[in-house]
Amino acid sequence: MEEEFKAGEIGNEVPLPPEDLPEPMPAPEPPHEPEEEVHSLADNVRSLTPMQLVAKRFFRSKLSIVGLCIIIFLFAFCWLGPLFSPYGEETIDRETDRLDVIVTAIEVEVTDENGDVVLDENGEPETFIVYRVQRSQMDIDRLAGASAEHWFGTTKEGYDVFTRIMYGGRVSLSLSLIVVILETVLGIIFGGLAGYFGKWVDTLIMRIVDIFSCIPSLPLLLIIGSVLEGVGVDPNNRIYFMMIFLTLFGWTGIARIVRGQILSLREQEFMVSATARGLSTSRKIFRHLVPNVMPQLIVSMTLGLGSIILMETSLSYLGLGVPLTKASWGGMINNVTDPQVLNNYLNIWVPPGICIVLAVLGFNFIGDGLRDAFDPKSKR
Numbered sequence: 001m002e003e004e005f006k007a008g009e010i011g012n013e014v015p016l017p018p019e020d021l022p023e024p025m026p027a028p029e030p031p032h033e034p035e036e037e038v039h040s041l042a043d044n045v046r047s048l049t050p051m052q053l054v055a056k057r058f059f060r061s062k063l064s065i066v067g068l069c070i071i072i073f074l075f076a077f078c079w080l081g082p083l084f085s086p087y088g089e090e091t092i093d094r095e096t097d098r099l100d101v102i103v104t105a106i107e108v109e110v111t112d113e114n115g116d117v118v119l120d121e122n123g124e125p126e127t128f129i130v131y132r133v134q135r136s137q138m139d140i141d142r143l144a145g146a147s148a149e150h151w152f153g154t155t156k157e158g159y160d161v162f163t164r165i166m167y168g169g170r171v172s173l174s175l176s177l178i179v180v181i182l183e184t185v186l187g188i189i190f191g192g193l194a195g196y197f198g199k200w201v202d203t204l205i206m207r208i209v210d211i212f213s214c215i216p217s218l219p220l221l222l223i224i225g226s227v228l229e230g231v232g233v234d235p236n237n238r239i240y241f242m243m244i245f246l247t248l249f250g251w252t253g254i255a256r257i258v259r260g261q262i263l264s265l266r267e268q269e270f271m272v273s274a275t276a277r278g279l280s281t282s283r284k285i286f287r288h289l290v291p292n293v294m295p296q297l298i299v300s301m302t303l304g305l306g307s308i309i310l311m312e313t314s315l316s317y318l319g320l321g322v323p324l325t326k327a328s329w330g331g332m333i334n335n336v337t338d339p340q341v342l343n344n345y346l347n348i349w350v351p352p353g354i355c356i357v358l359a360v361l362g363f364n365f366i367g368d369g370l371r372d373a374f375d376p377k378s379k380r
Contacts, residue, residue, distance in 0.1 A: 054295075058373040070358050078169030087160040089167040089327055105354025146347055153347045156338070159327075165352055168327035173359065175243060176308040180301050182247040187254020188297070192285045194255070195262030202259070209252045217249040220315065225320035239322050242315060245307060257300055261293040295374035302367035306360035313356055329356050 048056070058064050076373065082089075110118045110126040120126045144154040152161035194205040228241060265271065274284050310330075315321050316330025332352040336342040341349070 054370075054373045060368050061369045061372060063365045064369025064373075067362040067369065068363035071366065074169060074355065074362065077174065078166050079175060081166040085160070085166065086161045087163040089164065090159070092233075118331065136335055152351055153345070155181060155332075155348055156341065160278060160350055161332075161351065164327040164332060165329070165355060168329045168332055168352060169359075170324065170351070171239070171322060171328040171355075172309055172312055172330070174245075175239065175312055176305045179243055179246045179250065179308050180304050183251040183304065184254055184297060184301055186247065186251035188258055188290055190219055190251070191255035191258025192262060192290060195259040196266055196281070196285050197291065198263075205255070208260075210248060210250050210253055215249065217245075220249075221245055221320065222318065225318070226313070235322070237325070238320065242312070242321065246311060250304070250308070253304075254297065254300060257296055258290070262289050263294060265289055265292055295370075299367055299371045299374065302363055302370055305363040306367075309356060309359055309363075329353075 033354055088187065097114075107127050110116055118126045144150055146153050150160050152165070154160055155164070167298075190209070191206050196201040224241070224245060228238065233241070262285075270277065271284065271288065274288055279288075310327070313330030313333065316328050317334050321331050322328045327351040333349050336349050
């Protein structure tokens with residue numbers, strides 16, 4: 001009895017044989033749901049490169065688009081327009097060259113071999129009539145108004161104004177682009193050296209920059225223009241001298257920008273890594289530092305184009321630009337030195353003035369748009 005009691009105590013259950021165990025109930029199957037495709041956020045959002053982000057922010061600004069359209073129109077007008085014009089840059093329309101013909105009758109006495117006056121049957125000196133034909137050419141008479149043949153009329157030299165505006169735009173726009181590129185190259189070289197090496201190199205270059213910044217450029221250019229005219233420099237070559245002098249007085253601003261940016265970038269981690277890799281100085285400056293300064297340089301170059309066009313206009317107006325036979329927007333405005341042209345022939349100097357205003361506004365709009373586009377904090 002004692003053994004039976006022990007076998008029946010709680011906690012001392014007798015195991016049942018496997019054949020007597022109940023079968024386990026199957027686990028309930030979860031409700032069947034349609035399979036959904038799982039997409040990551042990266043699949044729905046297309047990644048953009050930095051330049052694509054800049055372009056997106058640039059075209060978001062309406063003024064930037066307006067400026068870009070203005071510049072494209074001016075370039076197409078100046079480079080493609082002359083292909084459809086019947087006149088050339090130096091073509092004078094003789095039909096508008098109105099000349100006043102003056103005929104003068106002069107009575108001349110007939111003389112013999114000894115110089116004595118020959119008398120006729122009545123004892124009167126024998127004479128004959130000589131007709132002298134003179135053409136009195138008046139500059140103001142060569143000015144023709146707007147017509148179907150000449151949309152903006154002709155100048156006092158007989159040139160077609162509409163065609164001259166096209167060729168003048170080539171000179172003004174090309175000169176501004178070339179000068180900006182030369183200024184940027186000089187600014188990158190000197191600003192990069194000053195910002196990277198520092199110490200006495202920075203001091204020397206910055207003092208040179210200060211000297212050029214203190215020189216009054218316009219009076220000096222007037223003196224240089226007078227000297228070039230005095231030594232007999234070919235007027236067709238003046239534009240090259242103008243490019244050189246504008247470049248010499250315009251690179252200092254670019255150099256300051258490059259120097260300031262490189263001073264803040266040369267201690268960054270990527271520059272420490274470049275130094276550890278043993279890269280050369282020129283490679284570190286022009287392959288690592290300068291590309292990081294390009295956004296600021298692009299904005300500065302774009303805004304500088306307008307100022308160079310205005311400077312070229314001023315020099316051409318003062319007679320230091322291209323010769324009279326060549327066209328430039330500033331040279332065409334030089335016609336206002338004639339009071340009669342200024343007051344009565346607006347068709348000669350107003351259209352090139354409008355082109356100058358449009359070009360400067362277009363470049364400034366593009367520069368403002370690029371400045372906002374390169375700024376990641378911009379909300380425009």
